[in-house]
Amino acid sequence: MKKILTLLAVFSLLLTACNKQFIEILPVDTVTVDVLYKTDKDYQDATIGVYSIFQDQYQNMYYFGDIRGDDVWDELVKGTAGAVDNFTLANDDALLRDTWRNYYKAITRANALLEKIATADAAVVTNKNRHTGEAEFLRALAYFDLVRIFGDVPLVTKTLSIDESYKTPREKVDKIYDEVIIKDLLDAEAKLPASYSGADVGRATKGAAKALLGKVYLTRKDFAKAEAKLQEVTTLGYALLPNWADLWDYTKNEHHSEYIFDIEYEQGLGGEGSIYTNRFTPKVTSMIAFYGITGSVDDQNTPHQVLFDLFDAKDKRKDITASKGYTDATGKFIPILISSNNMSAYTRKYIVKITTANDSPANWKVIRYADVLLMYAEALNENGKTATALPYLNQIRTRAGVDPYTTLSQTDMRDKIALERRMELAFEGHRWFDLVRTGQAYTVMQKYGMRPYNTLFPIPFAQIQLINNPAIFPQNPGYN
Amino acid sequence: MGGAGAEDLTTYSDITNNPLYNAIVIPTYQSLLNPDGSYYPFGNGLDAVVTSKNPLALAKEVKGKQKGFGFLGNTFLEYSILNNLKVNVMLGINLMNIKGSYFKPQMAAFLNELASGTDNASMRLNWITETTLNYTKSLGKHNFTGLLGYTTQRETFESNSLTSNKYPNNLVPTLSAVSGILTGGTSNVAEWSLVSYLGRINYNYNSKYYATASVRTDGSSRFGSDNKYGLFPSLALAWRISDENFMKDIRQINELKLRASYGKTGNNNIGNYDQLATINYEKYVLGNTGIGGYSAGRLGNPALTWEKQEQINIGMDVSFLNNRIALTIDHFRSRNTDLLLNVNVPDITGFNTALKNIGEVKNNGWEFAINTVNVEGKFRWQTSLNFSTYKNQVTKLGPSGDPIISGGNITMIGQPVGMFYGWLTNGIFATKADLDKGPLWNPGGRDASRVGDVRFVDVSGPKGVPDGIINSFDRTVMGSPYPDFYYGMTNNFSYKSFTLSVSLQGVQGNSVLALSREQSANDRARFRQYAIMNNYWKSESDPGNGYSVRPNDVPTGNFRGTYSQRWLDDGSYLRINNIAFGYSLPDNIAKKLTFSAIRLSFTANNPFLFTKYIGFNPDVSLSTSPLTPGNERYDYPTAKSIIFGINLGF
Known part of the structure; x- marks a missing residue:
């Protein structure tokens, strides 16, 4: 043995002596990013990196879109959710930190892809248009959410060095819309395919880009362009599901005629599920057992009484949207006992049997056709075409089993559309942004503790501290 | 040569599977076992307690084992070229294999989570070669030894792990039960190498004056191509005063030696490929199946190089009274530069930290050791005592000098590395009159401080002065993790x-930042708490021990503010x-x-x-x-x- 080792020693010396390569080691189980972005598959894989960050971020969307508004509250006033609800969120809260970080990660990944693909040979990268369109769509979505949450934000459209990042200012919201969001969506709608098949279903489509662009125009009160763009969406073959409850039946295909763009989640894939089911279920043991929900539940996202009061008794959306109990196997309604231990009401939109904690198959519906119809009706009405708008609003009502409206004045139509959006889209991350978009936020939310500057959230404190240059990177008013 | 060892380790990467965690959070009034001997399911049926798994079941029903087998060996060859010139060649090998398995059955006591199992294995092979040329020479009272050397070292670590939660039942714990349906798997290879050239000269005169000078250069695979090598010289001098003629007559002193040294050393203690912009694997759901992809995992830094430490040490060894008392005193001062730190960078880069050579830390310290023979004879009593104290201070940090906050620790200029950072506290608001004096958390808000809540210290505000309000501006250095001695x-x-x-x-x-106590107190008051919470605030006339707050189901007054002095223990x-x-x-x-x-x-x-x-x-x-x-x-x-x-x- 000793002899063998000695021989080995001498041998290894010969091998390694004066060999510069000896201390050049490249990883085996990963590669450096510069060897990628060559083949079509490389770019396809890179889009996955952009989509996947939205899976993280959209688990937070209910804080911004729902809890912040009037229809949903945080009944138990716990932590971040309580602070979002009652307008006391500290500027160093992890929700803000993660949100900022997630969106800029998405943007950085999209930027890297777009920089590389710009010079790629379309003969090699055969789906060049599609990959480009997807990255643009996702970058636009990230910026759209960012400006709606934070207002002015840094405009980053290329890979940024650390030194540059300290010198990049917050840019006006209008500039972000003009120079990236609208530009990206216009390009994406031209480049994306109308639909996908097989293992590509779920990627951004032409319809998704048009629908999002319509929403962007509507948000900017550019009603003419909104009407035109949303009209295009109505010609693409989308249709409301006949049975509204099927939207929330996760044993059925989530990519149905009403689906336009979702953030996709699935159970049993090792961490690809969503948290919504566990997060939004009250801690009522018998109910948890009845639904078959594994893992702890979080008592978040309580429907407020004002939401219950909106619905007509015969509205088919009522019991799924907001409920104060459950109907057991014998058909008996078991109410939630009022207690300070658990929330007293919940939404059933995300209820499904869960076999692994926080691994729900429920997608987050970023935009669905009902939303498009209501936005189209809104755009038409704002453009003075109230009568033309009416049938689009009534499509939604008829499906819900409630009486359609007959003639309405422009003002009434505006109110009815807003009301219908609350009933149709509750718990889908829209209410707060609708309130802000229509200028109603302060009027409605004042009594819940909102101050006028709360239309925007604070910039994460750590970023303010790090960049430490109020001239180019100030905090939002009211949060200093 | 030879040597073998075995170890048995059980690790809990997920805190909710840690029996100790669960043992702390479960209520004590509920017995662990049902009357029929089955485990009581804490997650079910007790709405008033924090969701937890049965700790006894975790300890007894979870099968987790890591077994290791190691081999350690070295051999060397010595060849004399001349009488006083020798070549030594050494080869050392260190091999460690670990094989592990884990199985957690599905049961009510584990919240009915699906049964899950893991099978993992790893192999670490580390080998080193050392070739040295040794020269010794004595000329009268002058003694020299010289050394020239060359060493190479390389480590390869391979590991893999397979997991599944598709077990049909709890009967078979190995992955053979899952019919090939794995829900997770990794296979990793990590390698590093180091090459060093060194030279050293020792000299002494009559065993009275000593001098050692050395220089070495180390090249590490972990650094960027142009920055792999570091140059590390050292010099040490010693003087045995007790051998001088003028000391020979002082019989009380047996030995007196003074030492002084200067040395520069390097630190490459970072990840193997941190200089490179490697990718992370990503996953998304398309067509209702998991689809893999990638993203850039970090910012590459080809300029990354050695962290350096320069140290000056002076010391003295003295023994007297027939060697019955021996004393050693050492003092050192050192300066670490080009610290390898993960510093915060603006998130708009797409990354929140980057590894850089940044910053400077100064250290100094004293070490004392005394050995005494107190009683000699049939009864012998010997004592050795040591005492040491160290101080460090950050002197430079980052491009803008901004502090690095890592949870409840802060690293900032002018302070030691990683001081505790958070809100200082000053008892509780025992009365309404106390509360009116403030300072308040979120005054006017629903979670504003109330009577019985924690009184924090108003350190600062947005304008840099105390503003009567407790918010993130009031966080400050609140304690030190470093002992005085x-x-x-x-x-x-x-x-x-x-x-x-x-x-x-x-x-x-x-101080110690007791995060497990923070976590238990962070839950609602009706959950199990540490005993020190017992004498809590009940009313103005019965304010308790002045530490424990009003029982709190809906938190107010930043009671759950994560890092505060409340969780700092001596x-x-x-x-x-x-x-x-x-x-x-x-x-x-x-x-x-x-x-x-x-x-x-x-x-x-x-x-x-x-x-x-x-x-x-x-x-x-x-x-x-x-x-x-x-x-x-x-x-x-x-x-x-x-x-x-x-x-x-x-």
């Missing part, structure tokens, strides 16, 4: 065939870490029993601990990052053991 003592006694040795060790003056302790007692039987008795010697022994390891710290173990060592020292989170207590032994000589 460390000490240790060993006493050895012997009398005839009896021996007794007692050793103790302790630290004084540091980490000082004195531990008697070893008592060993031995007795050798008289030879004639041993001989009668046909042995050459019989020795009986009794050893107690860690039998006593004296501390005010209320957690299990004040000697926290949970975090490996130098930026987050002193964090405790469900640390296991130090094991106590009592060993009886019989030594038989043949």
Whole structure:
């Protein structure tokens, strides 16, 4: 043995002596990013990196879109959710930190892809248009959410060095819309395919880009362009599901005629599920057992009484949207006992049997056709075409089993559309942004503790501290 | 050559599967077992308690094992070229294989989570070669030795892990039960290499004056192509004063030696490929199936290079009274530059941290050791005592000098590395009058401070001065994870065939951030709490112990503010870490029993601990990052053991 080792020693010396390569080691189980972005598959894989960050971020969307508004509250006033609800969120809260970080990660990944693909040979990268369109769509979505949450934000459209990042200012919201969001969506709608098949279903489509662009125009009160763009969406073959409850039946295909763009989640894939089911279920043991929900539940996202009061008794959306109990196997309604231990009401939109904690198959519906119809009706009405708008609003009502409206004045139509959006889209991350978009936020939310500057959230404190240059990177008013 | 070892380790990467965590959070009024002997399911049926798994079931039903087998060997070859010139070639090999398995069955006591299992294995191979040319020469009273050397070292670590939660039942714990449906798997290879060239000259004159000079250059695979090598010189001098003629007559002093040294060393203790912009694997759901992809995992930094430390040390060894008292004193000062730190960078880069050579830390310290023979003779008593104290201070950091906040620790200029950072507290608001004086958390808000809530200290505000409001501006350095001093003592006694040795060790003056207590107090008041919460605020006339707040179901007054002085405990302790007692039987008795010697022994390891710290173990060592020292989170207590032994000589 000793002899063998000695021989080995001498041998290894010969091998390694004066060999510069000896201390050049490249990883085996990963590669450096510069060897990628060559083949079509490389770019396809890179889009996955952009989509996947939205899976993280959209688990937070209910804080911004729902809890912040009037229809949903945080009944138990716990932590971040309580602070979002009652307008006391500290500027160093992890929700803000993660949100900022997630969106800029998405943007950085999209930027890297777009920089590389710009010079790629379309003969090699055969789906060049599609990959480009997807990255643009996702970058636009990230910026759209960012400006709606934070207002002015840094405009980053290329890979940024650390030194540059300290010198990049917050840019006006209008500039972000003009120079990236609208530009990206216009390009994406031209480049994306109308639909996908097989293992590509779920990627951004032409319809998704048009629908999002319509929403962007509507948000900017550019009603003419909104009407035109949303009209295009109505010609693409989308249709409301006949049975509204099927939207929330996760044993059925989530990519149905009403689906336009979702953030996709699935159970049993090792961490690809969503948290919504566990997060939004009250801690009522018998109910948890009845639904078959594994893992702890979080008592978040309580429907407020004002939401219950909106619905007509015969509205088919009522019991799924907001409920104060459950109907057991014998058909008996078991109410939630009022207690300070658990929330007293919940939404059933995300209820499904869960076999692994926080691994729900429920997608987050970023935009669905009902939303498009209501936005189209809104755009038409704002453009003075109230009568033309009416049938689009009534499509939604008829499906819900409630009486359609007959003639309405422009003002009434505006109110009815807003009301219908609350009933149709509750718990889908829209209410707060609708309130802000229509200028109603302060009027409605004042009594819940909102101050006028709360239309925007604070910039994460750590970023303010790090960049430490109020001239180019100030905090939002009211949060200093 | 040779050597083998085995180890049995069980790790809990997920805190909710940690029996200790669950044992702390479950309510004590509920027994762990149902009357029929089954485990009580804590997650079900008790709405008023925090969701937890049955700790007894975790300890007994979860099968987790890591077994290791290692091999350590080295061999060398020596060849004399000339009388005083030799070549040495050495090869060392260190091999460690670990094989592990884990199985958690599905049961009500585990919240009915699906049964899950893991199978993992790893192999670490580390080899080193060392070739040196040694020269020795004596000319009269001048003695030289010289060395030129070359070493290479390489480590390869391969590991893989497969997991599944598709078990049909709890009967078979291995992955063969899942019909090939794996829900997770990794396979990793990590390698590093190091090449060094070194030269050293030792000189002494008449064993009175000593000088050593050395220089080495190390190249590490972990750094960027142009920055792989670091140059590290050193020089050491010593003077044995006691051998000088003028000292020869001072009989009280047996030995007196002065030492001084300067040295520069390098640190490459970072990840193997941190210089490179490697990718992360990503996953998304398309077509209802998981689709893999990638994203850039970090910012590459080809300029990354060695962290350096320069140190000056002066010391003295002295012994007197016939060597009955020996004293060693050392003082050092050092400066670390080009620190390898993960610093925060603006998130708009797409990354929140980047590894850089940044910053500078200064250290200084004193070390004292004294060995005494207190009693000589049949009864012998010997004592060794050591005492040391260290200080460090960050002097430079990052491009804008901004502090690095890592959880409850902060690293900032002018302070030691990783000081505790958070809100200072000043008791509770015992009365309405107290509350009116403030300062308040979120005044006017629904969670504003109320009577019975914590009173924080108003340190600052948005304008840089106290503003009567508690918010993130009031966070400050609230304590130190570093002891004022460390000490240790060993006493050895012997009398005839009896021996007794007692050793103790302790630290004084540091704080511990007790995150497990923070977590339990962070839950609602009706959940299980530490006993110190018992005498809580009940009313203005019964304000309790002035520490424990109003029982709080809906948090107000930032009670749950994560990092505050409430969770800082005194980490000082004195531990008697070893008592060993031995007795050798008289030879004639041993001989009668046909042995050459019989020795009986009794050893107690860690039998006593004296501390005010209320957690299990004040000697926290949970975090490996130098930026987050002193964090405790469900640390296991130090094991106590009592060993009886019989030594038989043949």
